[in-house]
Amino acid sequence: MPTSASTLPAVPMPARLTLRAHWQDRLAQGLLLASCVALALFLLAPLAMILIKSVQDKDGVFVGLQQFREYLATPALKESIWNTLWVSTSVTLIVVPLAFVYAYALTRSCMRGKGALRVIALTPILAPSLLSAISFIQWFGTQGLLKFMLGGASIYGPIGIIMSAVYATFPHALMIVLTALLLSDGRLYEVAESLRTPTWRKFFTITLPGAKYGLVSAAMVVFSYTVSDFGIPKVIGGNFNILAIDIFKQVIGQQNFNKGAVVGLILLLPVLLAFIVDWSMQGRLHAQFSARAVPYVPKRSPWFDTSMFAYCCIVSLLLLLVLGMAIYTSFIKLWPYDKSFSLRHYTYGLIDAGVISSFFNSLEMALYVALFGTIFIFGVAYLLEKTRGMPLAKSALRLLAAMPMAVPGMVLGLGYILFFNHPDNPLNGMYHTMTILVLATIVHYYTSSHLTAVTALKALDNEFEAVSASLKVPFYKTFFRVTVPVCLPAILDIGRYLFVNAMVTISAVVFLYSPTTQLAAVAILNMDEAGEVGAAAAMATLIVVSSTLVCVAYALLTRFLLTRTQQWRVAHAS
Amino acid sequence: MSLHCRPVNVSHSSPTEQTFLHVAGITKRFGKFEALREIDLDVGRGELVVFLGPSGCGKTTLLRIIAGLETQDAGTIVQDGRDVSRLPAIKRDYGIVFQSYALFPNLTIHDNVAYGLVNRRQGRKLIESRVRELLMLVGLPDSGAKYPGQMSGGQQQRIALARALATSPGLLLLDEPLSALDAIERVRLRGEIRALQQRLAVTTVMVTHDQEEALSMADRIVVMNAGRIEQVGTPREIYSAPGTPFVADFVGKINMLTAIAESGGRCRVGSLSLAIAKSGLVPGTAIRLYLRPEEIGIHANGAAPAGALPARIAKVEFLGAFCLVGLELAGDDVPVLVANVPRQVVDGAGLASGLNVRISLPPEAMRVLG
Ligand SMILES: Nc1ncnc2c1ncn2[C@@H]1O[C@H](COP(=O)(O)OP(=O)(O)OP(=O)(O)O)[C@@H](O)[C@H]1O
Ligand SMILES: [Mg+2]
Numbered sequence: 008m009p010t011s012a013s014t015l016p017a018v019p020m021p022a023r024l025t026l027r028a029h030w031q032d033r034l035a036q037g038l039l040l041a042s043c044v045a046l047a048l049f050l051l052a053p054l055a056m057i058l059i060k061s062v063q064d065k066d067g068v069f070v071g072l073q074q075f076r077e078y079l080a081t082p083a084l085k086e087s088i089w090n091t092l093w094v095s096t097s098v099t100l101i102v103v104p105l106a107f108v109y110a111y112a113l114t115r116s117c118m119r120g121k122g123a124l125r126v127i128a129l130t131p132i133l134a135p136s137l138l139s140a141i142s143f144i145q146w147f148g149t150q151g152l153l154k155f156m157l158g159g160a161s162i163y164g165p166i167g168i169i170m171s172a173v174y175a176t177f178p179h180a181l182m183i184v185l186t187a188l189l190l191s192d193g194r195l196y197e198v199a200e201s202l203r204t205p206t207w208r209k210f211f212t213i214t215l216p217g218a219k220y221g222l223v224s225a226a227m228v229v230f231s232y233t234v235s236d237f238g239i240p241k242v243i244g245g246n247f248n249i250l251a252i253d254i255f256k257q258v259i260g261q262q263n264f265n266k267g268a269v270v271g272l273i274l275l276l277p278v279l280l281a282f283i284v285d286w287s288m289q290g291r292l293h294a295q296f297s298a299r300a301v302p303y304v305p306k307r308s309p310w311f312d313t314s315m316f317a318y319c320c321i322v323s324l325l326l327l328l329v330l331g332m333a334i335y336t337s338f339i340k341l342w343p344y345d346k347s348f349s350l351r352h353y354t355y356g357l358i359d360a361g362v363i364s365s366f367f368n369s370l371e372m373a374l375y376v377a378l379f380g381t382i383f384i385f386g387v388a389y390l391l392e393k394t395r396g397m398p399l400a401k402s403a404l405r406l407l408a409a410m411p412m413a414v415p416g417m418v419l420g421l422g423y424i425l426f427f428n429h430p431d432n433p434l435n436g437m438y439h440t441m442t443i444l445v446l447a448t449i450v451h452y453y454t455s456s457h458l459t460a461v462t463a464l465k466a467l468d469n470e471f472e473a474v475s476a477s478l479k480v481p482f483y484k485t486f487f488r489v490t491v492p493v494c495l496p497a498i499l500d501i502g503r504y505l506f507v508n509a510m511v512t513i514s515a516v517v518f519l520y521s522p523t524t525q526l527a528a529v530a531i532l533n534m535d536e537a538g539e540v541g542a543a544a545a546m547a548t549l550i551v552v553s554s555t556l557v558c559v560a561y562a563l564l565t566r567f568l569l570t571r572t573q574q575w576r577v578a579h580a581s
Numbered sequence: 582m583s584l585h586c587r588p589v590n591v592s593h594s595s596p597t598e599q600t601f602l603h604v605a606g607i608t609k610r611f612g613k614f615e616a617l618r619e620i621d622l623d624v625g626r627g628e629l630v631v632f633l634g635p636s637g638c639g640k641t642t643l644l645r646i647i648a649g650l651e652t653q654d655a656g657t658i659v660q661d662g663r664d665v666s667r668l669p670a671i672k673r674d675y676g677i678v679f680q681s682y683a684l685f686p687n688l689t690i691h692d693n694v695a696y697g698l699v700n701r702r703q704g705r706k707l708i709e710s711r712v713r714e715l716l717m718l719v720g721l722p723d724s725g726a727k728y729p730g731q732m733s734g735g736q737q738q739r740i741a742l743a744r745a746l747a748t749s750p751g752l753l754l755l756d757e758p759l760s761a762l763d764a765i766e767r768v769r770l771r772g773e774i775r776a777l778q779q780r781l782a783v784t785t786v787m788v789t790h791d792q793e794e795a796l797s798m799a800d801r802i803v804v805m806n807a808g809r810i811e812q813v814g815t816p817r818e819i820y821s822a823p824g825t826p827f828v829a830d831f832v833g834k835i836n837m838l839t840a841i842a843e844s845g846g847r848c849r850v851g852s853l854s855l856a857i858a859k860s861g862l863v864p865g866t867a868i869r870l871y872l873r874p875e876e877i878g879i880h881a882n883g884a885a886p887a888g889a890l891p892a893r894i895a896k897v898e899f900l901g902a903f904c905l906v907g908l909e910l911a912g913d914d915v916p917v918l919v920a921n922v923p924r925q926v927v928d929g930a931g932l933a934s935g936l937n938v939r940i941s942l943p944p945e946a947m948r949v950l951g
Binding site for chain 2: 025026027028029031032468469470471473474475476477478479480481484485488489492493
């Protein structure tokens with residue numbers, strides 16, 4: 008009689024058999040371990056240093072939670088926790104609905120100009136967050152054209168922070184919500200249609216539930232961004248205290264690293280929490296969509312399409328006004344007194360003042376980050392997804408790859424100083440070098456890029472490696488001949504993402520640069536502080552221009568690849 | 582046709598000269614779950630053996646262990662006299678075709694087929710002629726410049742086969758090679774694969790859960806269930822002499838009757854007494870009788886052989902060339918039987934539901950199991 012194998016009495020387990028390892032397996036496993044060590048060294052160790060420092064006093068004596076108690080007892084500092092939370096929550100509550108309606112218009116209406124509206128909405132990504140702060144000061148500051156609109160309130164403070172952060176986070180929220188709406192299954196709407204479901208009911212029973220996880224994810228990203236951002240409050244925050252500024256003051260102002268570590272850990276909490284919420288939602292987000300989902304095709308509806316178009320135009324116009332003001336400021340003599348055209352902010356302000364070198368530093372760093380970051384991140388994702396064995400190392404590596412998203416840039420930067428500037432660390436020669444800036448930036452932006460790589464790799468047939476083993480072709484040959492070419496669009500996407508972010512990053516690097524490796528975004532901060540608003544705007548403009556060029560080059564390259572070297576993909580589509 | 586119960590042909594013999602692949606004592610667990618338990622199997626040189634079984638019974642796992650893509654917890658595999666039990670996949674000698682084809686999408690058909698050849702540092706000319714030969718072999722001589730995305734599923738499967746055969750491996754492994762194809766293409770390709778396999782005389786192990794595919798292609802079928810081998814035999818043996826109730830149920834349609842053995846080569850089913858060929862059963866034991874639907878004879882117009890039983894036709898299900906006829910035997914506590922009758926016979930005899938007929942159940946076709 009057939010019995011289920013699992014109910015049979017257990018036979019004594021023989022000694023576990025293993026396959027003799029081939030040198031190729033050892034190579035893959037060695038690389039996997041090396042990646043683990045690298046991430047442990049450049050992510051875990053710095054974070055561990057923060058933990059250690061937070062329970063020590065200045066002289067390195069263990070004091071337990073003493074410093075936390077002191078910190079929390081200071082009223083001014085307690086206030087900045089509260090400020091951070093309410094400002095970030097406000098930004099989230101404003102941005103997510105704005106982005107949702109915008110995304111809804113892009114996916115569910117038949118309005119014109121969707122392509123252009125989408126591109127305009129994403130432009131804030133190209134600019135350092137400082138740009139929006141400068142621009143809002145120009146519009147609403149003491150000399151601002153629109154100052155009257157604030158009715159006596161000052162732009163320097165929470166209002167300015169919220170406005171600038173809304174501008175900076177809008178595209179991030181938009182992309183997430185857009186993806187969620189695009190993934191929904193058109194057949195649900197067809198069924199609803201056949202059941203004569205009214206439009207409002209379709210919205211509340213299909214659209215919103217479908218976008219639910221996307222909305223939560225967007226909210227968490229916006230919240231974390233605002234909590235961790237340091238550039239905006241530094242420029243437009245006035246005397247308004249928030250946690251990110253506190254760390255900066257402790258570390259740079261008072262050179263009190265231990266207190267800085269305490270504030271860093273407190274800053275880590277809300278971001279970590281948001282990350283956990285988001286992460287636990289991710290699984291459900293993907294489980295929701297069947298592989299055979301049919302895309303939704305919107306139908307014409309004049310009234311709806313027109314109102315959606317009007318909404319998107321207004322939002323786009325506002326976004327362009329922010330960007331435009333910064334660019335405009337860089338090309339006039341002195342706002343608002345002398346509005347004649349001039350290049351002096353570029354010539355005198357940047358070149359003659361020698362600040363232009365920080366722009367080239369940024370370019371250099373962004374190129375290194377894009378190049379080495381892409382290679383490392385894609386390589387690790389490949390080892391994780393496509394090689395066999397080492398389950399423990401792989402779990403560790405997956406965790407390490409997910410962690411950077413939960414770590415604010417300032418906390419990472421602080422960890423780097425504590426770890427690499429430590430006199431006993433043999434690696435302390437790296438401190439203040441370009442290398443450490445590149446490493447910190449790669450680690451800071453690791454998670455998103457890793458997810459892009461993993462998604463692309465998961466889309467490949469799982470048996471490529473098995474087939475090449477049966478044909479006796481080494482795995483790395485198949486990696487270069489098949490895996491990389493097929494994943495090229497995703498690889499280029501990672502490179503672009505890393506480049507653009509490296510151009511604007513500030514929070515992770517503000518503790519790590521030296522006079523010779525100062526970066527463009529840091530230079531903007533310093534020039535703004537020195538009152539050189541025109542030159543600061545000029546530098547911001549240069550960053551926007553170079554990032555735009557890279558994005559255009561990416562778009563052209565991708566199109567070229569799709570039509571020329573990747574004929575097979577076109578063939579597939581036809 | 583007379584059928585004799587043959588012993589179930591599970592081979593536990595040690596490798597002989599004719600054995601190409603010798604699998605002994607393979608056990609595999611995934612955590613607590615035992616996916617394979619003590620699998621023993623010999624595959625002869627040039628033979629096509631099919632693993633047949635329901636989903637999740639461990640067919641793929643066994644195939645992957647033979648390929649070295651999965652590691653067994655215990656057991657040995659000897660291929661062509663060489664113990665390969667602990668060799669990594671890349672050191673073994675086989676070609677493999679997956680259900681998904683796993684063709685490299687960015688390489689042309691030519692480059693796909695040549696993929697394993699290039700690595701052997703053979704001369705360019707040699708590679709070219711080998712690729713041409715293989716594409717000819719699978720009937721796609723002119724498609725070398727195309728990409729996999731430009732070909733139909735069946736064509737892609739042929740290319741995958743050509744790629745697996747390119748390096749002239751000693752063993753060919755096929756994991757559900759036809760299950761992603763539509764019905765017509767599947768039937769055509771199974772004939773082609775079989776013909777090719779016989780022409781090249783390459784030892785082949787194929788996995789399927791399609792019994793028709795197994796019956797039509799295999800030299801021998803290995804029926805698996807819940808991580809164990811139920812029976813090994815030629816398609817004919819598996820079909821007409823199932824060794825276990827599972828095999829009887831799983832391969833083809835079959836009628837099952839629960840019965841009590843009586844003396845004198847008879848048994849009791851409800852109120853009926855039936856003749857069976859098997860003797861020596863202890864009277865009073867509960868047994869199960871298995872009878873293929875096509876073995877039941879239906880006699881409509883009075884002329885019935887001795888011993889035929891009265892029955893009423895409950896329904897006739899039209900299936901094209903054949904009809905399934907549901908039969909209610911006269912008597913108490915008797916099961917409904919299903920007979921498989923050619924359409925001409927149904928039409929000729931005017932079989933229709935409600936008709937009273939007599940049916941004969943040949944004693945030699947009634948298999949006693951369990
Ligand atoms: N990597 C794995 N981890 C855990 N369980 C596994 C793994 N691979 C297979 N199994 C389990 O082992 C059993 C046998 O799997 P296998 O893939 O060999 O089945 P199969 O006979 O090929 O089925 P199918 O016809 O569905 O392909 C299944 O119950 C499966 O869930
Ligand atoms: Mg299988």
